[in-house]
Each structure stands twice: as C-alpha cells, then as structure tokens.
Amino acid sequence: MGSGRQARSSGKWRPAGLAAWAVIGALLVACKPPAETRRTPEGGAEARGLALIENAGCGACHEIPGVTWPKGRLGPSLAGFDDVGLIAGALPNRPGTLAAFIRNAPSIKPGSTMPPMPLSESQAADVAAYLYGLDHD
Numbered sequence: 001m002g003s004g005r006q007a008r009s010s011g012k013w014r015p016a017g018l019a020a021w022a023v024i025g026a027l028l029v030a031c032k033p034p035a036e037t038r039r040t041p042e043g044g045a046e047a048r049g050l051a052l053i054e055n056a057g058c059g060a061c062h063e064i065p066g067v068t069w070p071k072g073r074l075g076p077s078l079a080g081f082d083d084v085g086l087i088a089g090a091l092p093n094r095p096g097t098l099a100a101f102i103r104n105a106p107s108i109k110p111g112s113t114m115p116p117m118p119l120s121e122s123q124a125a126d127v128a129a130y131l132y133g134l135d136h137d
C-alpha cells in the first residue's frame with residue numbers, strides 16, 4: 001500500500017487502460033443497432049403503416065412524426081397518440097376503434113370532419129400500429 005508501489009503500478013497499467021477504453025468504446029458502438037432495425041420485431045406493421053400514411057396523404061391534415069411533409073393543421077397532431085384518452089374526443093382509444101375511425105370517421109363519430117379514407121381493414125390496423133408506436137423511440 002506504499003505510495004511508491006502505487007505510482008509504479010499506475011505507470012505500468014496506463015497502456016492497458018487505454019486499450020480497455022478502446023474496447024469499451026468499440027462495444028458501445030457495436031451495441032447500438034442501426035436505425036432501420038431498431039423497431040423490429042413489430043416493425044413490420046409500423047413500417048407498412050408509415051408507408052400507408054404517406055400514400056393516403058394523412059399529412060395534408062395532420063402533423064405526424066416521421067412524416068416530414070406535408071404537416072397539415074386542419075386535424076390535430078397525431079404525436080404520442082397512445083396517450084390520447086379519447087379518439088377525436090369521443091371514442092375509446094383502442095386499436096380496433098382507432099382503425100375503424102381512420103377508415104371512416106363519420107360512420108363511427110357522426111359529424112366528424114375527418115373524411116373517410118380509402119384503406120382496407122388490415123391497412124387501417126397497420127396505420128393504427130404506427131400511430132401507437134410513435135412515442136416509443
């Protein structure tokens with residue numbers, strides 16, 4: 001425990017210490033998955049949902065994370081949708097109800113100003129999966 005011995009050993013260990021940091025650095029880099037694979041395994045539905053949202057033009061009326069353009073303001077922002085209590089302030093926020101609302105809002109919420117969208121049931125389910133996943137990353 002003498003100070004002389006400590007000084008000697010720290011001098012001896014310095015190169016190894018640097019090597020260890022290099023290894024830790026390499027491990028940290030290796031552990032970070034590339035952005036495209038981070039959403040798997042449920043990434044399939046969410047990725048399809050985003051593509052459908054872009055094709056259907058939801059962005060014309062909604063601000064939606066992941067959709068860079070357009071960012072319409074006619075409808076509410078869809079960020080963090082799984083934290084929303086009621087869909088359009090009226091319907092329980094459940095996946096099936098959300099999918100039905102997305103397909104044909106006026107049919108399940110009379111008087112809704114969101115127009116029916118040309119999506120199949122499974123497409124609407126994928127879109128709902130994407131909206132629910134929005135604040136998980």
Ligand code: HEC
Nearest residue numbers: 056057058061074075076086087088089102112113114117
């Ligand atoms: C023409 C404009 C328009 C388009 C296009 C549109 N929406 Fe909407 N959306 C609205 C409006 C307006 C509301 C508010 C409706 C209400 O309160 O009844 C709304 C409400 C919503 C809500 C409920 C939001 C909340 O905070 O409760 C969701 C979810 C939604 N839209 C998803 C979509 C998706 C997904 C698409 C594309 C498939 C889409 N919308 C396309 C206008 C639009």
